[in-house]
Amino acid sequence: METALHQAYQEEMERLDRTIREMDEHLSLLEAVPRYTGHDVSEQVLESIRENKRHNLAHAMPEPYFGRLDFQESGKPEPTPLYIGKFGVEKADSPDLLVIDWRAPVASLFYSFTGGLDPAAYDSPDGKIEGLVYLKRNLAIRKRILQRVVDTFDREENAMAVTDEFLLYRLGENKDNKLRDIVSTIQAEQDAIIRAGKNDALVIQGVAGSGKTTVALHRLAYLLYQYREQVKAERMIIFAPNRMFLDYISGVLPELGVGHIQQTTFSDWALDLLDGEVSLTDPAEKLNEWFAVGPDRPQADDHAPGRLKGSLRYMQWISDRLDSYERQAVPKEDFLPWDGKKLPAAIIKQWFDVENKHEPLMKRRERVMARIKRWAEMELEKVWEVHLRKEHKKKLTSRLRDYGKRWTAYTPFTFYRELFETPGAAPSEEPSAPAQAAADSESPFRLPEALRETTLRLAKKKKVQQEDLAALLLIRERFVGIHSDHRFDHTVIDEAQDFSPFQVALLNRHTKNGSFTILGDLSQGIHAYQGVRRWEEMLDMFPADARGFFTLNRSYRSTMEIIHFANRVLERSPEPPPTLAVPVFRSGREVAVTPVPEKELIDRLAEEIREFQAGNDNGTLAVLTRTESRSIELHKLLHQAGCGQVHRIGAGQQHYEGGVSVLPVYMSKGLEFDAVIIVDASRKHYEQTAWDAKLLYVGCTRALHELKLFYDGEASLLVAD
Numbered sequence: 108m109e110t111a112l113h114q115a116y117q118e119e120m121e122r123l124d125r126t127i128r129e130m131d132e133h134l135s136l137l138e139a140v141p142r143y144t145g146h147d148v149s150e151q152v153l154e155s156i157r158e159n160k161r162h163n164l165a166h167a168m169p170e171p172y173f174g175r176l177d178f179q180e181s182g183k184p185e186p187t188p189l190y191i192g193k194f195g196v197e198k199a200d201s202p203d204l205l206v207i208d209w210r211a212p213v214a215s216l217f218y219s220f221t222g223g224l225d226p227a228a229y230d231s232p233d234g235k236i237e238g239l240v241y242l243k244r245n246l247a248i249r250k251r252i253l254q255r256v257v258d259t260f261d262r263e264e265n266a267m268a269v270t271d272e273f274l275l276y277r278l279g280e281n282k283d284n285k286l287r288d289i290v291s292t293i294q295a296e297q298d299a300i301i302r303a304g305k306n307d308a309l310v311i312q313g314v315a316g317s318g319k320t321t322v323a324l325h326r327l328a329y330l331l332y333q334y335r336e337q338v339k340a341e342r343m344i345i346f347a348p349n350r351m352f353l354d355y356i357s358g359v360l361p362e363l364g365v366g367h368i369q370q371t372t373f374s375d376w377a378l379d380l381l382d383g384e385v386s387l388t389d390p391a392e393k394l395n396e397w398f399a400v401g402p403d404r405p406q407a408d409d410h411a412p413g414r415l416k417g418s419l420r421y422m423q424w425i426s427d428r429l430d431s432y433e434r435q436a437v438p439k440e441d442f443l444p445w446d447g448k449k450l451p452a453a454i455i456k457q458w459f460d461v462e463n464k465h466e467p468l469m470k471r472r473e474r475v476m477a478r479i480k481r482w483a484e485m486e487l488e489k490v491w492e493v494h495l496r497k498e499h500k501k502k503l504t505s506r507l508r509d510y511g512k513r514w515t516a517y518t519p520f521t522f523y524r525e526l527f528e529t530p531g532a533a534p535s536e537e538p539s540a541p542a543q544a545a546a547d548s549e550s551p552f553r554l555p556e557a558l559r560e561t562t563l564r565l566a567k568k569k570k571v572q573q574e575d576l577a578a579l580l581l582i583r584e585r586f587v588g589i590h591s592d593h594r595f596d597h598t599v600i601d602e603a604q605d606f607s608p609f610q611v612a613l614l615n616r617h618t619k620n621g622s623f624t625i626l627g628d629l630s631q632g633i634h635a636y637q638g639v640r641r642w643e644e645m646l647d648m649f650p651a652d653a654r655g656f657f658t659l660n661r662s663y664r665s666t667m668e669i670i671h672f673a674n675r676v677l678e679r680s681p682e683p684p685p686t687l688a689v690p691v692f693r694s695g696r697e698v699a700v701t702p703v704p705e706k707e708l709i710d711r712l713a714e715e716i717r718e719f720q721a722g723n724d725n726g727t728l729a730v731l732t733r734t735e736s737r738s739i740e741l742h743k744l745l746h747q748a749g750c751g752q753v754h755r756i757g758a759g760q761q762h763y764e765g766g767v768s769v770l771p772v773y774m775s776k777g778l779e780f781d782a783v784i785i786v787d788a789s790r791k792h793y794e795q796t797a798w799d800a801k802l803l804y805v806g807c808t809r810a811l812h813e814l815k816l817f818y819d820g821e822a823s824l825l826v827a828d
């Protein structure tokens with residue numbers, strides 16, 4: 108066995124030497140060709156191919172490949188060793204490949220092959236290709252030096268390695284402040300998602316740490332490679348919960364050689380489209396209200412404002428209002444440019460309804476108004492008497508102005524605000540167009556009076572809440588349409604359990620062919636006042652033959668001890684989930700639930716932080732609090748206790764710095780830390796409710812290697828022995 112390993116190592120060293128030499132030579136040849144900057148199109152194309160090769164060679168050189176698969180295609184005399192890397196690399200003197208891009212069809216075998224002597228197959232552009240796998244080998248190369256060789260399958264022994272040594276090695280590493288790529292250790296169930304067809308809306312339910320975010324980013328890189336003629340990076344978009352999270356994931360795509368993909372939050376994107384017409388209320392206010400401790404917290408049921416305004420019924424209600432407005436927008440009176448001349452209302456309506464039918468509403472209004480003016484001017488030319496014509500002209504100008512006033516030009520916000528002006532949406536004496544429309548509707552949807560009042564009160568200050576944004580964008584779409592710059596080839600929604608069906612339906616209108624990757628975890632649905640309860644709320648929006656539902660149950664982030672502990676928290680919830688996370692076989696320290704009286708807390712935390720910093724150079728540690736005010740308090744006290752650099756993460760945070768951080772649990776969602784200390788894990792702070800269980804679950808599953816919980820008084824029933 109030892110000799111076999113030694114031989115394999117020797118063989119791979121030689122192969123690596125040859126590969127790097129060839130790559131060096133190839134790069135030198137390409138560098139020797141002067142860069143073309145002229146206007147000849149075919150020369151430009153050749154230059155861009157050369158530049159792409161230079162880029163790939165330069166980026167691939169330090170770690171040219173990470174895997175080898177010996178595959179004998181049916182009908183071929185012998186197996187061919189295929190080397191798989193982050194970038195495809197051609198030989199200098201032929202189009203043959205030295206290294207195969209991980210996204211190429213044949214490379215899928217490296218990920219999907221899980222052992223056995225039976226033929227394996229992959230989908231190529233020419234159809235299914237079958238053959239036999241002889242060897243699957245992982246290789247770690249760092250800075251051009253071969254460091255490890257691990258065979259996970261050898262046909263002669265017909266055995267798949269029991270544990271994926273390579274995966275465990277990667278998972279055991281400490282993490283810094285950025286998420287990393289996983290190309291060398293993508294698992295079969297993740298690969299199936301990454302390579303799923305472009306024109307499907309994929310919804311992925313994955314337990315905490317199952318690689319959802321990572322997989323979604325790899326999927327983007329795959330789509331760009333596989334459908335390079337149809338999708339462009341600039342027309343792909345990732346929606347994430349906050350800017351700090353975007354900063355945290357920002358390294359993965361460049362590592363995969365992919366740039367220029369739009370990355371935003373739904374609020375930022377919406378406010379940008381609304382051209383600064385409205386602003387949002389401070390999100391911290393809402394978070395503090397929803398995440399308050401004890402009876403002060405509002406009920407997060409279907410009547411919560413976010414659930415109501417995020418529902419498809421609300422979307423329908425807005426849409427009905429717009430339909431009604433469309434039916435009634437044209438004034439009912441004829442247009443009289445001057446006494447004795449008339450443009451019948453029926454004709455104006457015909458211009459609006461038929462001739463400009465496919466234009467958005469405000470454009471139609473503009474066009475029809477211009478046409479009325481043209482008509483009147485032509486009529487004016489027929490008047491020969493000069494002084495009469497002058498008089499008519501004057502009249503025309505003022506009557507056009509009056510007519511325009513009767514046909515209000517709304518902005519998305521002014522239209523939306525008017526919907527809330529009439530109590531109970533009942534018609535007033537002189538109803539405005541939207542209020543009249545609201546009254547006319549047969550839709551059974553009624554907005555609760557209190558919500559109407561709050562919305563109106565804020566609107567008077569030109570403020571809205573996050574849950575109003577989808578409605579405003581829907582109105583905007585009907586008023587001015589969607590510009591091609593705002594249509595996406597593919598849309599990723601991360602932490603989608605916190606998105607509302609209305610938001611997804613709206614994004615669907617901006618996304619070509621329903622091409623989506625929607626990922627989340629219902630067990631982490633801590634924003635229950637706005638998010639979904641069941642994935643069907645989103646899935647049902649897409650045609651049955653153009654959607655896919657995947658589940659990821661293996662958790663890669665945390666040790667077995669942490670996952671088992673976090674699972675127990677969910678099991679003690681009044682609403683336990685149907686499936687729990689399955690950890691990979693990686694063992695670490697036991698989770699500690701320790702009583703720490705309040706007066707000793709700061710000293711104890713300071714000691715933990717110092718100990719951690721002494722043993723972990725670039726490690727990350729998080730102190731997770733139940734509320735934001737508590738994190739402000741602890742941050743200050745730790746600072747006074749001389750704890751050095753401790754970052755506080757609040758609602759408006761833009762960057763994640765790594766190191767030691769203090770933050771409320773709800774802000775930690777999506778992030779991960781080498782070690783986590785949850786403070787206030789007491790009965791008072793975490794009750795045995797479904798929501799608190801989710802909150803605590805999120806906190807526990809942020810830890811990679813070590814988890815501690817401190818409580819004062821009685822431990823929460825969710826974690827007590």
Ligand SMILES: Nc1ncnc2c1ncn2[C@@H]1O[C@H](COP(=O)(O)OP(=O)(O)OP(=O)(O)O)[C@@H](O)[C@H]1O
Pocket residue numbers: 274277278287288289292293294297313314315316317318319320321322628631663664776777778779808
């Ligand atoms: N196949 C893999 N190989 C190596 N590491 C992996 C693999 N899959 C996931 N990981 C690691 O597991 C961790 C969790 O990944 P990620 O954040 O993408 O999961 P998630 O499902 O989005 O988590 P959460 O829902 O808890 O935010 C990351 O450190 C990631 O690098």
